[in-house]
Amino acid sequence: MSDGPSRDLTRSPTRGSSGDSSRGRVVxxxxxxxxxxxxxxxxTGEPLGDVPVGSHPVHATTRRGRTFVATMGDRAVTAVDPxxxxxxxxxxxxxxSHFAAANGELFVSCSAGDAxxxxxxxxxxxxxxxxxxxxxxxxxxxxxxRRLYAGSRRxxxxxxxxxxxxxxxxxxxxxxxxxxxxxxxxxxxxxGYAVDQSSARIVAFETDTAADPDTAPAPAPAPxxxxILGAAAVGADPYDLVVTADRVFVPGRxxxxxxEFDRDLxxxxxxxxxxxxxxxxxxxxxxxxxxxxxxxxxxxxGAVVETPAPGLVATPVREPTRSDRLVVSHYDDxxxxxxxxxxxxxxxxxxxxxxxGSVVV
Amino acid sequence: xMSGNNSGDDRSEPDATRRGLLRAAAGATAVGAASAAxxxxxTTPADIAAENEVSGNVDRLVGPGWLADNRADVxxxxxxxxxxxxxxxxxxxxRVPLDAVSAQVPGEGxxxxxxxxxxxxxxxxxxxxxDDVVVYGASVGSRVTRVAFALAALGHAGDVRVLNGGFGxxxxxxxxxxxxxxxxxxxxxxxxxxxWVTREWLAERVGSFNGDGPGLVDxxxxxxxxxxxxxxxxxxxxxxxxxxPGAVNVDWTGNxxxxxxxxxxxxxxxxxxxxxxxxxxxxxxxxxxxxxxTSTWLTLTALGFEDVRVYDGxxxxxxxxxxxxxxxxxxxxxxVVIETDGSVGGGGGGGDFSCTG
Numbered sequence: 001m002s003d004g005p006s007r008d009l010t011r012s013p014t015r016g017s018s019g020d021s022s023r024g025r026v027v028x029x030x031x032x033x034x035x036x037x038x039x040x041x042x043x044t045g046e047p048l049g050d051v052p053v054g055s056h057p058v059h060a061t062t063r064r065g066r067t068f069v070a071t072m073g074d075r076a077v078t079a080v081d082p083x084x085x086x087x088x089x090x091x092x093x094x095x096x097s098h099f100a101a102a103n104g105e106l107f108v109s110c111s112a113g114d115a116x117x118x119x120x121x122x123x124x125x126x127x128x129x130x131x132x133x134x135x136x137x138x139x140x141x142x143x144x145x146r147r148l149y150a151g152s153r154r155x156x157x158x159x160x161x162x163x164x165x166x167x168x169x170x171x172x173x174x175x176x177x178x179x180x181x182x183x184x185x186x187x188x189x190x191x192g193y194a195v196d197q198s199s200a201r202i203v204a205f206e207t208d209t210a211a212d213p214d215t216a217p218a219p220a221p222a223p224x225x226x227x228i229l230g231a232a233a234v235g236a237d238p239y240d241l242v243v244t245a246d247r248v249f250v251p252g253r254x255x256x257x258x259x260e261f262d263r264d265l266x267x268x269x270x271x272x273x274x275x276x277x278x279x280x281x282x283x284x285x286x287x288x289x290x291x292x293x294x295x296x297x298x299x300x301x302g303a304v305v306e307t308p309a310p311g312l313v314a315t316p317v318r319e320p321t322r323s324d325r326l327v328v329s330h331y332d333d334x335x336x337x338x339x340x341x342x343x344x345x346x347x348x349x350x351x352x353x354x355x356x357g358s359v360v361v
Numbered sequence: 362x363m364s365g366n367n368s369g370d371d372r373s374e375p376d377a378t379r380r381g382l383l384r385a386a387a388g389a390t391a392v393g394a395a396s397a398a399x400x401x402x403x404t405t406p407a408d409i410a411a412e413n414e415v416s417g418n419v420d421r422l423v424g425p426g427w428l429a430d431n432r433a434d435v436x437x438x439x440x441x442x443x444x445x446x447x448x449x450x451x452x453x454x455x456r457v458p459l460d461a462v463s464a465q466v467p468g469e470g471x472x473x474x475x476x477x478x479x480x481x482x483x484x485x486x487x488x489x490x491x492d493d494v495v496v497y498g499a500s501v502g503s504r505v506t507r508v509a510f511a512l513a514a515l516g517h518a519g520d521v522r523v524l525n526g527g528f529g530x531x532x533x534x535x536x537x538x539x540x541x542x543x544x545x546x547x548x549x550x551x552x553x554x555x556x557w558v559t560r561e562w563l564a565e566r567v568g569s570f571n572g573d574g575p576g577l578v579d580x581x582x583x584x585x586x587x588x589x590x591x592x593x594x595x596x597x598x599x600x601x602x603x604x605x606p607g608a609v610n611v612d613w614t615g616n617x618x619x620x621x622x623x624x625x626x627x628x629x630x631x632x633x634x635x636x637x638x639x640x641x642x643x644x645x646x647x648x649x650x651x652x653x654x655t656s657t658w659l660t661l662t663a664l665g666f667e668d669v670r671v672y673d674g675x676x677x678x679x680x681x682x683x684x685x686x687x688x689x690x691x692x693x694x695x696x697v698v699i700e701t702d703g704s705v706g707g708g709g710g711g712g713d714f715s716c717t718g
Contacts, residue, residue, distance in 0.1 A: 092568030
C-alpha cells in the first residue's frame with residue numbers, strides 16, 4: 001500500500017455522520033483507467049492512497065484479510081495484503097473479471113478466454129484452470145458453495161462447475177446466439193437464471209444442487225436444453241439481474257425499464273421511467289435502482305435521492321445500527337460517493353480514472 | 362491440415378508459365394529495340410531473374426543467379442504439385458510430395474514430425490544428409506518452406522536454401538515430362554527435436570508467451586485468430602475457436618510478396634518492431650496445420666532469429682485436445698493483430714494460394 005495519495009484527491013464537504021461502525025473501514029476502488037486500487041476512509045471519504053495493481057482493474061473481492069483485484073488487461077489477478085504488499089497471481093488466460101468464492105478458493109472468470117482460474121487465497125497461487133464456455137463472465141455460487149454457474153458470452157451456455165473437483169460437470173444451453181451476461185441462483189438453490197443480452201430475455205433453469213452429490217450422476221458436458229424451465233422478454237440491452245426468494249428483477253439498460261418477475265418468470269410489473277438502469281439494491285423496505293445515465297437513485301416505489309453523478313456500480317455497506325448505504329462508483333465522472341437513501345450523498349471523493357466495482361475492507 | 366488462407370492477391374498472373382515467359386523473351390529483341398526508343402517496355406526472363414536476386418543480410422534464400430552458378434553442386438527439390446512438375450521444372454529437379462514431408466506421429470507430448478517417414482521420403486529422392494539442397498516452388502510459399510523445415514527437423518547436415526521468386530524467376534535450363542530416375546539412398550537422420558515443440562511443451566508455458574517466456578506467433582488469418590463468429594476462416598472441425606493465450610497474430614502471407622520474399626526491411630519491422638519479438642529468444646510459430654507456419658519459421662530464421670520452432674500439432678491439436686482443456690485454454694480477445702499486406706503468388710494450387718509453393 002502506498003504511503004499516501006498519489007494524486008490530489010479532494011473530497012466534498014461531509015453531509016452526514018458515518019457512525020462509529022464505519023471507523024477503520026476502507027473503501028477500495030479498482031480504477032480501470034489508471035491501473036490502481038484507490039483507497040478511501042469509509043467514514044469520511046478521505047483519500048488514503050493508490051496501490052498499483054495491473055492493467056484494467058475492474059472488480060475486487062476480499063478473502064482472509066486480503067483484497068483481490070481482477071485486472072482484465074492482464075493474465076493475472078492482484079492480491080493486496082493489509083500491510084500493502086502486492087502479489088501478482090498468474091491466471092495464464094487473459095481477462096480476469098469476476099470472482100466467486102467456494103470451497104475455500106477463489107474462482108475467477110477469464111473473460112478473454114475459456115477458463116475459470118482457481119486461486120488459493122492463502123498461498124496466493126494458481127491451483128488449477130477449469131475449462132468453460134468461451135468468454136465467461138459472471139459466476140454464480142449455489143447455496144453452500146456446491147456448484148458454480150458460469151455464463152458464457154460467446155457460446156450461449158451456462159456451465160455447471162463442481163468447485164471441489166475443479167470440473168465442468170454440465171452445460172446448459174441458453175439459446176442459439178445467446179450472450180449470457182448475468183447469472184444468479186435463487187436463495188434456496190433450486191433454480192438458476194441467466195440474462196441473454198443479445199435476445200433481451202431472461203432464462204430460468206433447473207439446478208442440481210438439491211440432489212445428493214453422492215448419488216446424483218454427473219450430467220454430460222454437452223449443452224442440454226432439458227434443464228430450461230422457461231424464458232421471458234425483458235428490456236433492451238439487459239446485463240445484470242437480482243434474484244430473491246420470490247422475485248427476479250432485470251434492468252433493461254436500453255429502454256430504461258426494470259422487469260419484475262415471480263420465480264416462475266410470471267411478469268409482475270414493468271417499472272418505467274429510468275434512464276439507464278443497471279442494478280437494484282434492497283434498502284429498508286424498498287428496492288432502489290442505480291442509474292448509469294442519471295444522477296439519482298430511484299426506488300421502485302417512486303422515491304428519489306440525488307447523487308453527485310450517474311452511477312455504474314455500487315456496493316452495499318452493511319452496518320448493524322443503520323440501514324444499508326451504498327458506495328457508488330461514478331465511472332464516467334471519476335468520483336465515488338457514499339450514499340444514504342435518507343440523507344443523500346454522505347461524502348464524495350475524486351478518484352483516478354474510471355472507478356469500478358468497489359469493496360469495503 | 363492446411364489453413365484456408367487465400368489472400369489471392371496474385372499480381373504475378375497465376376497462369377503465367379515458363380513458356381509464356383519464353384514467348385515474351387522471343388519478342389524481346391525487337392521490342393527491346395523499340396523500348397530503347399521509348400515506345401514500349403517488356404519484362405524479360407533476365408529482368409525477372411534479376412528481381413529475385415537476394416541482397417542484404419538474409420540467410421537461406423538465394424536468387425536464380427546463385428542457383429545458376431551453383432547448379433552442379435546442389436540437389437534441387439521441387440515442392441510444387443505433380444502437374445506443375447511434369448509441365449516444367451528446373452532441369453534435374455526432384456519433386457517432394459507435400460504429404461510425405463508433413464507427416465506426423467503421436468509423441469509423448471503430442472503430435473510431432475514423423476522423422477522416419479520424412480527421412481524415407483528424402484531417401485527415396487536420393488537425398489543424402491550431407492547434400493546441399495535448394496528448394497523451389499511456384500513462389501516462396503509454405504509448400505517450399507515445409508520442405509526446408511522437414512530437412513531441418515531431420516538435422517540435415519548439408520545447406521538448405523530456398524529459391525527466391527520460385528520457378529517463375531528461373532531463367533536457366535528446364536526439364537519436362539516424367540521425373541528423372543534417381544537412386545534411392547538410406548537417409549539416416551540426426552533428428553533435431555529443437556526444431557519443433559509439442560502441445561505439452563506449450564501447455565507448461567501458458568501465460569508466459571510474449572511475456573516472460575517464449576515468443577509465440579499465430580500465423581493464421583486474423584479471423585481465425587480471433588475466432589470471428591461466422592467467418593469462413595473458422596475450421597468446422599475445431600471444437601473451439603481463437604488462439605493460444607498470449608500469441609501475437611501475424612498472418613504468414615505477409616512473408617511473401619507475389620512470388621518473392623517480402624522486403625527484409627519490412628519483415629524486420631513487422632516482426633521485431635510491431636510484433637515485438639526478440640531475435641535472441643525462443644520463438645514458436647503455429648497455424649492450423651504444420652505447413653503454413655513454416656513460412657514464418659523460415660522467414661524468422663532467414664532474418665537471423667536464433668531459435669525458431671514450429672508447433673507441429675498446430676491449433677487443431679490444441680483446440681480439440683480431449684483431456685484437461687483448462688490446461689489448454691483458448692483466448693478469443695486481444696489487441697495484438699499485426700496487419701500485413703502480403704500476397705502469395707505463383708498459382709499451381711487449384712485456386713487455393715495457401716499452399717502454393
